[in-house]
Amino acid sequence: MQARRPLQNLLVALVVLIPVTGLAQTATTPEGQRILEHVRILSSDEYAGRAPGTDGIEKAATYLERTFTSTGLKPMGTKGYRYPFTMTTAAALGPKNSVNFDVVVERPGVPLEMTKPTKISWKLGVDYQPYAWTESRSVSGPVVFAGYGLSVKDKNYDDYANIDVKGAVVIVLRGLPKWAEKDDAFTQHGALRAKATLAREKGAVAVCFVNEQGDSSDVLARFGLDRLGAHSGIVAVQVRRTPCARIFPPKETSMFVAEAAINREKKPASFALTRTTATVSTDVVLQESETSNIVGMVEGTDPALKGQYLVIGAHYDHLGMGDENSLAASREPDVHHGADDNASGTSAVLELAARFAKNPARRSVLFMGFSGEEKGLLGSKAWVSTPTVPLSDVVSMINLDMVGRLKDNKVNVQGYGTSSKWPAIVDSAKAYAGLTVSTTADGLGPSDHSSFFSKDIPVLFFFTGLHSDYHRPSDTWDKINADGTAAVVAMAERAARDIANADDRPDFIKPEPSKTQSGSIALKVSLGVIPDYSDDPNGLKITGVRAGSAAEKAGLQGDDVITKIDAMAIKNIYDLMASLGTYKPQDTAKVVVLRGGKEVTLTVTFAGK
Numbered sequence: 126m127q128a129r130r131p132l133q134n135l136l137v138a139l140v141v142l143i144p145v146t147g148l149a150q151t152a153t154t155p156e157g158q159r160i161l162e163h164v165r166i167l168s169s170d171e172y173a174g175r176a177p178g179t180d181g182i183e184k185a186a187t188y189l190e191r192t193f194t195s196t197g198l199k200p201m202g203t204k205g206y207r208y209p210f211t212m213t214t215a216a217a218l219g220p221k222n223s224v225n226f227d228v229v230v231e232r233p234g235v236p237l238e239m240t241k242p243t244k245i246s247w248k249l250g251v252d253y254q255p256y257a258w259t260e261s262r263s264v265s266g267p268v269v270f271a272g273y274g275l276s277v278k279d280k281n282y283d284d285y286a287n288i289d290v291k292g293a294v295v296i297v298l299r300g301l302p303k304w305a306e307k308d309d310a311f312t313q314h315g316a317l318r319a320k321a322t323l324a325r326e327k328g329a330v331a332v333c334f335v336n337e338q339g340d341s342s343d344v345l346a347r348f349g350l351d352r353l354g355a356h357s358g359i360v361a362v363q364v365r366r367t368p369c370a371r372i373f374p375p376k377e378t379s380m381f382v383a384e385a386a387i388n389r390e391k392k393p394a395s396f397a398l399t400r401t402t403a404t405v406s407t408d409v410v411l412q413e414s415e416t417s418n419i420v421g422m423v424e425g426t427d428p429a430l431k432g433q434y435l436v437i438g439a440h441y442d443h444l445g446m447g448d449e450n451s452l453a454a455s456r457e458p459d460v461h462h463g464a465d466d467n468a469s470g471t472s473a474v475l476e477l478a479a480r481f482a483k484n485p486a487r488r489s490v491l492f493m494g495f496s497g498e499e500k501g502l503l504g505s506k507a508w509v510s511t512p513t514v515p516l517s518d519v520v521s522m523i524n525l526d527m528v529g530r531l532k533d534n535k536v537n538v539q540g541y542g543t544s545s546k547w548p549a550i551v552d553s554a555k556a557y558a559g560l561t562v563s564t565t566a567d568g569l570g571p572s573d574h575s576s577f578f579s580k581d582i583p584v585l586f587f588f589t590g591l592h593s594d595y596h597r598p599s600d601t602w603d604k605i606n607a608d609g610t611a612a613v614v615a616m617a618e619r620a621a622r623d624i625a626n627a628d629d630r631p632d633f634i635k636p637e638p639s640k641t642q643s644g645s646i647a648l649k650v651s652l653g654v655i656p657d658y659s660d661d662p663n664g665l666k667i668t669g670v671r672a673g674s675a676a677e678k679a680g681l682q683g684d685d686v687i688t689k690i691d692a693m694a695i696k697n698i699y700d701l702m703a704s705l706g707t708y709k710p711q712d713t714a715k716v717v718v719l720r721g722g723k724e725v726t727l728t729v730t731f732a733g734k
């Protein structure tokens with residue numbers, strides 16, 4: 126399951142539903158034991174956390190292939206069971222990274238024009254390092270200290286008020302001033318990406334983020350552990366406090382003094398560093414790797430219906446040795462076992478495949494193991510955009526993600542509002558499995574069913590809740606409630622058979638987004654677009670719009686690429702949030718999108734949240 130990113134607040138409703146604490150593994154039934162065996166293998170050290178682009182996930186892919194083969198499934202990928210696609214899996218530092226300063230320090234009796242600049246360089250990996258989302262290029266300009274890099278109109282606070290940073294290299298403190306840390310109006314502006322967007326929009330060519338006071342560690346984060354790709358449009362590096370303070374000209378305001386002044390007086394203290402220029406060159410190489418979805422089929426028995434498909438899927442990738450989505454306290458590489466996330470769902474798919482192979486339904490059933498889910502649902506998105514069966518013949522999708530920690534017999538079912546058939550089907554399935562169910566109407570959520578919902582396919586998503594091992598190395602097989610997973614499998618099987626054996630295919634409904642899911646808390650307006658987290662060099666691609674939203678009313682559509690909102694360039698999801706933060710309900714704005722390669726300008730009237 127995808128980790129919450131500031132921007133993924135629009136998908137958080139489920140978090141509060143089912144907190145689950147430590148459970149000893151239970152597997153008293155044969156099906157529970159079969160499921161636990163799959164989980165134990167997939168989440169073992171040998172599989173090394175199944176990160177795309179690594180041997181660990183290759184082992185898992187082979188394991189799924191072998192199991193599909195022995196179960197007798199028909200290969201339905203593009204290469205046998207495999208459905209390969211390419212994704213960005215890592216970032217590496219290229220050879221051309223450097224940061225150099227020229228500081229002309231006044232010397233008594235020496236005319237300035239005769240004074241040679243003092244040259245200061247930062248050491249890569251020691252003093253500073255680029256962010257993986259930086260633009261890779263070389264830029265030069267005057268150096269300007271811009272405080273915390275904030276512009277919060279509602280609070281009449283603007284670090285950029287009395288400075289001009291056009292063409293400049295700006296120094297910006299990470300985090301927020303102490304007095305603003307708990308103020309919602311500031312928090313949305315405190316994120317690194319929001320600050321980078323603002324610095325770019327103010328005309329800066331590079332931003333150097335310096336660790337803030339009190340950041341006892343004052344260490345550089347492990348390189349590459351930040352959101353890959355997603356064009357930021359600016360050169361961005363992280364620098365430690367001491368090397369950063371060194372470039373502030375002696376006898377002038379030091380970085381520490383300015384920082385203390387902002388925290389004491391609650392007002393900006395930005396200034397240009399006199400006679401100081403910098404050249405910042407960044408060179409980050411994004412590594413693309415091939416990874417595969419694994420797709421197999423149990424063909425339907427009814428000649429009239431076997432050309433229709435029910436998809437049952439789960440992602441089998443996870444975080445490997447820990448990446449930007451890890452919630453582990455330590456940033457040291459460590460196997461993120463992902464027993465619940467999502468070896469449990471993958472094992473459920475393997476178990477269901479075996480059952481349908483023994484007892485096929487009238488419609489055909491496609492079983493899928495997705496890769497790339499943790500990086501933005503990339504595998505399921507790849508399949509729905511280039512499916513191996515006609516998408517119009519896919520009648521529904523059942524997704525299983527984190528079904529290993531059932532507690533109190535309670536399971537959460539999402540997508541409940543995406544077909545009028547679901548209430549009856551879910552009711553009979555829960556009774557059959559003896560489970561208690563909480564439901565969420567929306568078909569959008571932080572897992573692969575969203576990709577199918579975005580293509581107007583009714584979905585059901587099974588989930589047993591978050592817990593304190595989520596996205597940490599401690600998500601291990603010995604905490605899996607395998608009998609609980611077996612009960613979820615029983616419920617999913619019943620629902621699947623009802624769908625695959627029914628005379629009519631389920632209708633599709635686009636439920637209105639519930640209030641809890643409309644954008645981040647601090648924003649006053651919502652637009653209602655569904656972001657596509659895969660990269661687009663032109664701007665922010667969307668997979669669809671929410672029913673009844675400002676975006677729908679303005680005529681935005683799935684696959685549109687948003688490039689501009691009024692005067693602001695939109696290069697990624699962070700830019701969109703920064704832009705939305707500047708509007709009030711009923712404000713209108715010109716939104717420019719690329720549609721089929723052509724520019725289209727639409728007028729949006731923002732809705733209040």
Ligand SMILES: [Zn+2]
Nearest residue numbers: 126127466499
């Ligand atoms: Zn996950």
